[in-house]
Every structure is written in structure tokens, then in C-alpha cells.
Amino acid sequence: MRAVVQRVSRARVTAEGAIAGEIGRGLVVFLGVGGSDTPVDAEYLATKIAGLRIFEDESGKMNLAVGEVRGAVLAISQFTLYGDVRRGKRPSFDAAAPPEAARALYEHFVQQIREAGLVCETGRFQNHDASRTGKRWSGKHSAGFAEVVLTKQRQAILPSGPRFAPRRRTPVHRGCE
Numbered sequence: 119m120r121a122v123v124q125r126v127s128r129a130r131v132t133a134e135g136a137i138a139g140e141i142g143r144g145l146v147v148f149l150g151v152g153g154s155d156t157p158v159d160a161e162y163l164a165t166k167i168a169g170l171r172i173f174e175d176e177s178g179k180m181n182l183a184v185g186e187v188r189g190a191v192l193a194i195s196q197f198t199l200y201g202d203v204r205r206g207k208r209p210s211f212d213a214a215a216p217p218e219a220a221r222a223l224y225e226h227f228v229q230q231i232r233e234a235g236l237v238c239e240t241g242r243f244q245n246h247d248a249s250r251t252g253k254r255w256s257g258k259h260s261a262g263f264a265e266v267v268l269t270k271q272r273q274a275i276l277p278s279g280p281r282f283a284p285r286r287r288t289p290v291h292r293g294c295e
Contacts, residue, residue: 119159119223120150120199125172125264129192131241139239144189145172149227150199151220152213152270159270160223164230167191172264180264190237195224217243 123145130140147167173182173189184191197220201209215223221243231238 119152119155119163119227119270121163121167121268122148122196122199123167123170123172123266123268124148126192131192131194133242138241139192139194141190141192141237141239143187144191144237145170145184146192146194148194148196148199149224150196151215151223152200153215153219155215155219155223155270157223157226160227161230162270163268164227164234166268168231168234168236170266172266185234185236190239191231192239192241193224193228193231194241195220195243 126141126144126146128140128142129144129146131138145167149163168185169183171181171183173180173184173187175181197211197214198209200211200214202211202213203209214220224243228238228240
């Protein structure tokens, strides 16, 4: 599961020419679901995003989460986050989950955000035309630039091979004759 999270002063997404979801101050989450993703991954990302301290406190430091500023979340499905261009110039989306599985995990993610006590608006799954965020609008609507990329929980990856094997230390006996 991959998410691009943007801090915004307001945002909206349209589908078929009508507004599908709209928020004031908060976070826009573009969420991509991969073929190997599980509900545990959705829960991990929802918890991470709900607690993400990306809003400024009174001293100007990013120290507040979206709930602490009474913000909302706009979740937009975005399978293109799984675009792979390692070979050639045309992206492959083979790593993205099939639509049925992706929809279930997307909806589970949205439910987890709501269970965290946040307002969560959504676009229409597989059917959104465009999104506009406050950071792209000028003047008083700008929330300042803040964008974070998150991925699902990773397993520990440890180096292997003889070069990385732990060294055996020979004990040093001092004072022994």
C-alpha cells in the first residue's frame, strides 16, 4: 500500500463533473493498493496518517496531527502509485491490486480513518476526474508545502553474506598466567 499525503487548506475531487468529496483544512491522501496488501497494511497506514504531525504549532514547528487542528481527510484512490517504469518508458501497473481487492482495502482504510475520530471524505473509486488542493491555489488558500510519501509496514531487511556475518571476538584474558 502506498500513500502520498498532502497538507492542504482545502481540497476537492470531482467525478463526472460533480464534486464527489470536499474538505477544508486537512490532508489529501492519494492511496494506491498493491496486489500483496492486506487489511493490516491499511490499518497501519491509517494509524500512521491519523497521527502524522504535519501541521504547525504556535511556534511554527510541524508538531500537530490532523485531528489536533480539527482537520479532515480526503482519500482518493490512485492505482497509478504502482506505476513501474524500470523497463521501458510506458508504466506497468502489474503490481497494483485488481479493482475488487483494491476497493475492499480502500474502503477498509477509509473506515479506519473514521474510527480514529476523523472526518473522511472520498472520491468515487475508479471514477474521479480531477482534484484540486489548496497548496496549488494562490494567496490566502495556500497551506504551505508539505507532502509525505508513505508505504505499508516493512519487514526488517537485514544484510546477509559473509561480509555481514557477526564477528567472533576472541576473549582476552588479562592477569592469567
